[in-house]
Amino acid sequence: MNYFGPGHGACPGCGLTIATRNVLEALEGKCFVANSTGCLEIVSSQYERSAWGVPYIHSLFENAGAVAAGIDLALKALKRKGEGKVVVFAGDGATADIGIGTLSGMFDRNHDVIYICLDNEAYQNTGNQQSGLTPLGSNTTTTPVGELFPGKMGRKKDMVSIAVAHGIPYVATASVAFHADLRRKVKKAAEIEGAKYIQIHSPCVTGWGIDGKQTILSAKLAYETALYPIVEYENGELTRVRKIKERKPVEEYLKIQRRFRHLFKHPKGKEIISMLQKIADENAAKFNLDV
Amino acid sequence: MEKVVRGFYSIAHSVKLCKPNVIAAYPITPQTEIVENLAEMYANGELGDCEYVTAESEFGAASILVGASAAGARTFTATCSQGLILMSEVLINAAGMRLPIVLVNTNRALSAPLSIWNDHQDSMVLRDGGLMQIHVETNQEAHDMVPVAFKVAEDHKVMLPFMINMDGYKLTHAYEPIDLLEQEMVDTFLPPYNPPVYMTTKDPLTFGSYAPPQYYAEFRVALQNAMERARKVLEKAYKEWAEITGRDWGGHIVAEGVEDADLVAISMGSLTGMVRDVISELRNQGKKVGLLKIRTFRPFPAKEVRGALKDAEKILVFERAVSFGHGGPVGMEVKSACFGLTPEFYSFAVGLGGRDVPREEIVRIISDVYYGKVDQGFHFGTVKPFEEVIV
Numbered sequence: 001m002n003y004f005g006p007g008h009g010a011c012p013g014c015g016l017t018i019a020t021r022n023v024l025e026a027l028e029g030k031c032f033v034a035n036s037t038g039c040l041e042i043v044s045s046q047y048e049r050s051a052w053g054v055p056y057i058h059s060l061f062e063n064a065g066a067v068a069a070g071i072d073l074a075l076k077a078l079k080r081k082g083e084g085k086v087v088v089f090a091g092d093g094a095t096a097d098i099g100i101g102t103l104s105g106m107f108d109r110n111h112d113v114i115y116i117c118l119d120n121e122a123y124q125n126t127g128n129q130q131s132g133l134t135p136l137g138s139n140t141t142t143t144p145v146g147e148l149f150p151g152k153m154g155r156k157k158d159m160v161s162i163a164v165a166h167g168i169p170y171v172a173t174a175s176v177a178f179h180a181d182l183r184r185k186v187k188k189a190a191e192i193e194g195a196k197y198i199q200i201h202s203p204c205v206t207g208w209g210i211d212g213k214q215t216i217l218s219a220k221l222a223y224e225t226a227l228y229p230i231v232e233y234e235n236g237e238l239t240r241v242r243k244i245k246e247r248k249p250v251e252e253y254l255k256i257q258r259r260f261r262h263l264f265k266h267p268k269g270k271e272i273i274s275m276l277q278k279i280a281d282e283n284a285a286k287f288n289l290d291v
Numbered sequence: 292m293e294k295v296v297r298g299f300y301s302i303a304h305s306v307k308l309c310k311p312n313v314i315a316a317y318p319i320t321p322q323t324e325i326v327e328n329l330a331e332m333y334a335n336g337e338l339g340d341c342e343y344v345t346a347e348s349e350f351g352a353a354s355i356l357v358g359a360s361a362a363g364a365r366t367f368t369a370t371c372s373q374g375l376i377l378m379s380e381v382l383i384n385a386a387g388m389r390l391p392i393v394l395v396n397t398n399r400a401l402s403a404p405l406s407i408w409n410d411h412q413d414s415m416v417l418r419d420g421g422l423m424q425i426h427v428e429t430n431q432e433a434h435d436m437v438p439v440a441f442k443v444a445e446d447h448k449v450m451l452p453f454m455i456n457m458d459g460y461k462l463t464h465a466y467e468p469i470d471l472l473e474q475e476m477v478d479t480f481l482p483p484y485n486p487p488v489y490m491t492t493k494d495p496l497t498f499g500s501y502a503p504p505q506y507y508a509e510f511r512v513a514l515q516n517a518m519e520r521a522r523k524v525l526e527k528a529y530k531e532w533a534e535i536t537g538r539d540w541g542g543h544i545v546a547e548g549v550e551d552a553d554l555v556a557i558s559m560g561s562l563t564g565m566v567r568d569v570i571s572e573l574r575n576q577g578k579k580v581g582l583l584k585i586r587t588f589r590p591f592p593a594k595e596v597r598g599a600l601k602d603a604e605k606i607l608v609f610e611r612a613v614s615f616g617h618g619g620p621v622g623m624e625v626k627s628a629c630f631g632l633t634p635e636f637y638s639f640a641v642g643l644g645g646r647d648v649p650r651e652e653i654v655r656i657i658s659d660v661y662y663g664k665v666d667q668g669f670h671f672g673t674v675k676p677f678e679e680v681i682v
């Protein structure tokens with residue numbers, strides 16, 4: 001039995017499908033999926049072509065957290081909890097922007113739900129518009145590079161801290177570059193009762209302007225530059241980080257992506273790059289990432 | 292067992308007897324006491340295995356019920372006004388997904404200006420959303436319609452959300468003697484929810500798939516067909532309810548004295564009682580007037596309405612909402628049901644935002660229409676003279 005695919009219509013090299021397949025396999029398909037509107041939903045749930053081999057529901061863009069909470073409640077009330085885990089797959093926009101209310105409610109009530117944020121760092125389904133999780137300097141269609149502005153101003157929203165602040169038992173980041181780590185985290189989350197948040201860095205070939213073969217490379221560089229720290233919190237305590245052997249300068253990550261290319265030409269580009277480097281340095285210090 | 296209770300409790304008690312699996316709600320005046328009553332029952336273990344949650348918003352509450360209903364649970368919520376329209380994206384989605392969520396809407400005006408008081412503007416906004424909608428006149432009727440709502444919503448021929456509209460304050464806050472239902476009676480009438488499909492790992496299905504143009508229209512045809520089938524299912528449930536309880540609230544409409552009436556007044560909800568009172572007084576004075584109470588608003592009982600109005604010379608609708616840029620929303624439906632007939636048509640929006648509708652106002656409007664003292668078309672009821680700032 002395939003839990004996901006064949007039949008999805010994602011771009012070659014799509015990070016979302018890699019993440020999704022790993023999550024479903026880690027759970028051995030014993031799960032109920034609630035998916036927000038977005039790329040994953042669109043490429044996988046067309047009528048008569050569903051790629052899902054697990055029970056799946058898509059309701060709206062901004063309510064997957066609540067829909068999952070409802071499934072959790074129904075399984076409890078109907079004494080069917082043993083059937084499987086409730087899992088959300090939601091984009092960064094669905095998670096950090098429009099759906100943060102229903103997500104916060106789900107966390108607050110501590111529903112037994114594994115919430116996976118598929119972080120491709122913009123509204124990719126609708127053509128690369130900025131989200132709260134779009135990083136500083138990224139060229140998106142709503143933060144276009146112009147004479148005045150060098151892409152998105154303001155930094156990536158710290159969803160991990162927001163999740164931790166809710167006092168939920170498990171919060172982690174992961175990356176499509178590290179399958180084993182990702183699967184381990186999902187398995188661990190599945191063993192914990194209550195709300196779990198896992199944010200998976202999932203490169204977008206079209207939005208980021210990378211080659212389909214560079215998905216894993218990009219994700220890896222995000223980690224190696226400390227722009228995307230891979231961390232794990234249990235009961236509010238930072239319990240594990242993925243250490244970086246030789247931390248790379250952020251330019252290594254930026255230069256292979258079209259969304260950051262202007263930073264090497266724009267009059268304000270240098271400043272943005274140094275701000276990004278500062279963010280990476282802060283991450284490294286905060287999580288003690290350097291070996 | 293007859294007991295004097297508030298409108299809120301008449302709903303909560305009935306909901307309890309329907310044995311819902313999941314209740315999700317959010318407070319808003321004048322609905323709050325319904326969910327407070329349910330929360331109290333939950334806290335005291337009176338709701339059996341039901342899961343009750345207070346959500347972070349009405350939007351969240353409705354979304355929780357989408358997940359719960361898709362997973363096979365019987366679901367309930369209550370809301371009104373801003374809460375209802377905040378839910379609207381979810382409820383319209385639930386209708387498209389054919390999820391039989393039952394909700395009580397304690398009709399309240401919409402902002403701006405903010406008003407916590409009663410009219411029907413909120414439910415009218417949901418008119419085209421694919422929810423079944425009925426309006427009740429009394430708290431006993433509200434009490435009785437809860438099991439009916441579950442039965443019809445969950446009927447496999449229907450599978451649609453069901454909204455019971457009861458007037459905020461006028462009904463919710465009123466103490467009335469209610470013949471409270473017994474568990475056995477509800478059990479005889481309402482079988483446990485048996486969803487035709489639901490989310491289960493035993494048979495993994497996809498809910499809420501997206502439909503490109505080659506599929507979309509058929510889903511919407513199916514929704515329309517379900518509404519059409521709901522007419523019969525609902526009528527049957529109304530009848531069965533009357534047989535079991537001995538309380539006959541009528542069918543989609545209740546027509547009183549329309550056969551020989553020159554003027555028929557139309558009303559929905561709690562205002563109907565007063566309109567009936569005025570009409571019967573006028574009949575006693577020998578005036579040929581009748582009353583048409585509309586109970587089912589969606590599906591709209593066009594055939595029944597037309598039948599009741601076929602001989603009327605004048606039709607007068609008491610509206611509780613406005614379709615801005617057109618007229619009164621009930622009147623619009625009535626006119627379309629009467630297409631080809633040529634009665635005079637009048638419609639009056641009264642009691643907007645909870646404004647008191649004194650008996651004299653009803654008397655005045657009816658006699659103005661009866662004696663031809665007003666123009667045909669849409670009017671507002673009693674409005675003070677005032678100066679518009681933005682003109």
Ligand SMILES: Cc1ncc(C[n+]2csc(CCOP(=O)(O)OP(=O)(O)O)c2C)c(N)n1
Nearest residue numbers: 037038039061091092093094122123124125
């Ligand atoms: C209420 C609402 N607003 C806007 C949209 C349009 N919309 C659909 S998906 C989407 C972006 C999704 O972004 P994200 O959650 O990051 O997922 P991605 O497609 O990037 O994986 C938008 C803006 C919508 N469907 N619903």
Ligand SMILES: [Mg+2]
Nearest residue numbers: 091092122124
């Ligand atoms: Mg995204």
